[in-house]
Amino acid sequence: MTAPSLPVLLWRDWQPGWSLDALAALWALAYLLATTRVSGWPARRTASFLAGIGCVMLALQSGLGAFDDRMLSDHMVQHLLLLELAPLLLLGGRPAILLLRAAPRANRSGIARWFTRLRLLTRPLVCLGLFYAVVLATHLPFFYDATLRDNSLHELEHGLYLTAGLFVWWPMLDGDPIVTHRLSGLGRMGYLIATMLPMTLIGAYLYRDPTLLYPAYAAPARSLGISAVIDQQQAGAIMWVLGSCTMVAAGLWQVMAALVAEERRMQVRERAAASAVQSDRSPRR
16 A cells, blocks of 8 residues: 545545534534524525534544644644634534523523633633643643554544643634624734744754654655655644644634734714814803
8 A cells, every 4th residue: 555645634534423514414403593593694604514523524534634643744734624624614603602692591691601611611721721721631642652553542542632622712803792702813813823832842843853753654754755854844834834834814814814803993973072072162041
């Protein structure tokens, strides 16, 4: 057997699983039913959420999932889909806002209280800490090799990536439906730079290390007729370059959106102040 190219793995060697299929279908159906209860819900948000579900399925059931224990470069693409792209698309669907608006009026206060309690976990520093812990810990050689031997641990790793991705994007995308404090444009820029650091450091290390960091990939690489070290370097380049580009593109978009929103709020305040001054100056009868 020869090693397939990464683009080929996106459409070949699919391995459907009934449990993941059922869970994905339930989430998609719940979201679509909620949109029917909200008048004028934007189609782009629905498309984003459904694309996020599709991204998870692509990462876990396509050839990426079939070869993730034989090619580190394949595994790295899978990780980026679960850590970055899928969470970005899911939160882009604004599921929290949809839940609050679609819920019966009698239940909205309870849902709002639940999101208020969640703020203890969704503060920017907490989200960054969780992201750093997951990314750094799961790439330690002893843990990484263990996931390749234990399928349950491997599935737990996938869940951790998706969870960490949702948390790290939450402050950037204002995931809280009742936002009391938003990151400013400069705050988002600093947050984005901090988010990129662990991906950049690990990617650069894998790219430059001349030795095989994860010995479990040695035998599968030989069976596919490739060099495990070269495959590791490709994986590092994917994590370093592709991962950084994804975060930069999405992050800068959010930074610009925040700056535009701040400018609009400032214009509204200026108009209100000017109107108040004009009202004070107007002659009184």
